[in-house]
Amino acid sequence: MNEEFALFPESASTAAPIVDGLYTFLVLLSAVLTIGVAAVIIYFAIKYRGGSAAFRGGGGVKTWVEVTWLVAPLPILLLIFLWGAKAAFYMHRVPDDAMQIDVVAKQWMWKFQHASGQREIDTLHVPVGRPVRMRMISQDVIHSFFVPAFRVKQDVLPGKYYETWFEATKPGEYRLYCAEYCGTNHSRMKGVVVAMTPTDFEDWLSGETADETPVIAGQRLFEQMRCDTCHRGGGQQSRGPALEALFRKQVPLVSGENVLADEAYLRESILRPAAKVVAGYEPIMPAFEEQIDEEGILSLIAYIKSLGSDAPGPTPQVEEEGPTP
């Protein structure tokens, strides 16, 4: 972590050079234009100061000049747009081989859990050279996950999963901030991302006392909450639908529609089962809202996913459409 005075942030992710390239271009453009305008004003101010002998006849600025600066910015703006869009697409598309980390944000801490079970608070260990997908949700107000050295930022909202990803390129310790104002200790809601070489990371993982993996924790919760009394593995007489190979499947609802069984659907069906009832079943499942915390939900989803997925291959992204309450 660089605590020294600096004019440029550390660059430690695959996204950083893309963002820095655009930034440098825009800094140069701004410098040229600002200094240019200032220079012209100063030049005119001296040449055409009141009472100076400068030649003032022969007409002023021609109209074609106006048209020029009406049109000239267009290609530049288009270039900035495309460049910015390219960077955004890169940061939006999570690579298929990304390792997943679950994040629960709350006033005022960051909780992380690795797929292999290790839990961390305000410190996150990641390997260098491997994409890391952050699946994030907030337990209270809006927070924002921000690691300047990685040029990555994503708001973390309550009620819905949002994702971002990064791939660290350089071992080191990097600051993690909450960037969306979240109350009294907003400025203390920060942490450290420790990027390690893959071998160091493996050592760290094995040295940490791993908690249960999310899948195991989910299974334990599943039994503890007696979910298995109804969702009993595909039997014909079960009162609840089978969960095997459910993930990514199209589920028919009583309303006659189909819904994709993604993370958002699973989450909603645990918390508010009556919202979308599967065709052929009675709406008898109790709502688990306020009975289970965000980490528990994440574990349950991990467990359900472990029961098999309908669509083989990588998990598609959480869609990030507008308001979906």
Add this chain to the structure above:
Amino acid sequence: MSAILEPSPPPRPAKNYINVKYTVASWLLTKDHKRIALLYLAGVTFFFFLGGAAAVVFRLELMTPEADLVQSETYNKLFTLHGIIMIFLFLVPAIPAVLGNFLIPLMIGARDLAFPRINLLSWYLFMIGGVFTLYVTIAGGVDTGWTFYAPYSSTYSNTYVMATAVGVFIAGFSSIFTGLNFIVTIHKMRAPGMTWGRLPLFVWSHYATSLIMVLGTPVLATALILVGLERGLGLGIFDPALGGDPILFQHLFWFYSHPAVYIMVLPAFAVISELVPAFSKNRIFGYTFIAYASLAIAVLSFLVWGHHMFVSGQSLYAGLIFSILSLLIAIPSAIKVFNWTATLYKSSITFDTPMLYAAGFIGLFTLGGLTGLFLAALGLDIHVHDTYFVVAHFHYIMVGGTVMAYLGGIHFWWPKITGKLYPEGWARLSAVLVFVGFNLTFFPQFILGYLGMPRRYHVYDEGFQVLNVMSSAGASILAVGYLFPMCYLIWSLKYGKPASANPWGAVGLEWLTPSPPPPHNFARTPYVDWEAYDYTDPRFKPDHG
């Protein structure tokens, strides 16, 4: 021959709008737009210094990375107070309600605004909104930030959110009524000969501003009503725990609050478009382009709100659309900058104080506008969003832009408003102080932002300290630069030299009536037979003495 068309300055009439009556009631119940403008001047000046005081305290706190001067609760309340006061009680009303109010009827040759009573009502609504904010300040503050993001504002914050929302809501109506009054006045009250093509650009720009006020502010009212209902009655609209959606609040809020940025900056364009020709004694270059650029900005301003939400979780494709639309706003803004600069070509420039502010404005607004491109570029915004880069950008527009223009305008029309000349030497000194102090305060914040310092941070990393100290040092210079005009302008009221009708030799109807103007502005309805900014017209020579 009408009196106003004679080459010699009109004689100073015995009665002007200031000395016509002296009672308190004659001020508090006045329907004269000029007196109401002065009431506003008193109000916004008070709030400007109150909001500024909050900034001074938190800039002092930010000299060190740790919390030493104030606690986090206090810090959060300070920046919230600063934002709410400066935006809703200073920047939004400053130029329109003071200068616009005073000048629009004078510039178009009307005796008053179309609805003088509503104009007075606007001022009272503004003050009531202000009183709510003062009450909140004294009672214990509010800590949501000026953006009131739900669910923090609607459910989690334990501070005076309701009273603040009510205050902003009421002040919003003041702004709606002002806009409505201006639009009707500009449409229906122009003097004979004052065609749309002859309107001063000041009036054009205020027309565009008024459109935004009338169309945008009600949506903010909707958002605030809904926050109030959620907070007060537990109706779930924004809080996911109650079944709502927090992103929806952001859509409603920014649908107003992005256009609101243009409510704050279009009037600044209005002022600069008067100052530049007046001090270069040249017809403004590209009158039509500037006028239509104002309208283009007003229209586009309603289509770009989503660029505040690039990392909020709106879809990537929505983000792309908002990105390109936001970049397009650069074109009408650039037109203005280039045209003001081109006006100087083959002109005859004098650097009186208003022109110093105008030149400063053009430079700072150029940089402020260009840094807007950084924020409109989708991939780059992800990094700089919610950092000091954003803070620096909008202070370049709002302080480097609007406040500079406001001060330039106040100096330019001070002789007209008060009938007194201000001391030029002091004024030039303070203009230079403001320019230097401003850049020292806010330029380091661009660097801080790209380094990754998030905004609204009370404690920060040691690596950011050097730049923060520079910023705080600049803020102290800026504060002095703002206090100076306060002192010498008040001084000039008593000791300033009396001003003639047209001390600058500027073109415009307002310079044909005495300083200060008589209660109904013109002895008789004027007739306009000159083009706007026609600096070859001999009737508009300076009349020193």
Add this chain to the structure above:
Amino acid sequence: MTTPTPASSPTTAERARVSEQFDDPQQETEARIFGFWLFLITEAMLFGGLFTVYMVYRYIDSTYTSAFVEASRDLDLFWGTVNTGVLLTSSLTMALAIWAARAAKGRLVFWLVAATIVLGSAFLGIKFYEYAHKYHEGLVPILNWPFHGSGDGLGAKKMFYTLYFTMTGIHALHMVLGIAVLLVLLVPAWKEWFGPENFLPLEMTGLYWHFVDLVWVFLFPLLYLIDRS
């Protein structure tokens, strides 16, 4: 240089009736009507924001759509329709009042304004009855009152009622304001002040009244009717 000729030279009598900032009565009337239309546009933007919120929730996802449809069936279609009729009739009496003033019908203006007030109050009364009914059914999602919705999508139903009460509540508030203004106008109406020359206050109140009516004409299908069958 020619001597400027004013656009029109008002007579002294005309001058006296015009506010000092205006040149002639026509300019004054035009300015007032134009200003009032602008005010109505701001009102339209306010309701526009609410309508947008409603549409967003209704169509964002199929659960919400079906829950909204189901919840809208619980609204009282009979009283809703009656209320629409009442309000439209009140618009008619309002329009007639303005006509009566322009046609110099004297005291008739008073009775028509009074009829408008009665009809407006009847609307509010019926609305209040509907609210009370919803309260007894336990369908008022405020202040943690118990919410007795049933079936699919309880949360979505709650949202429907949240928006129902917000939108109709703000609409009712506008009605109350309109009635208050009409009550004030009763006095000059009784004194037969309104006539072909003096109908501007009546006309502007009329515009407002029709606007509030129009809002209901949108609210009624949106809340009670769409997809109901």
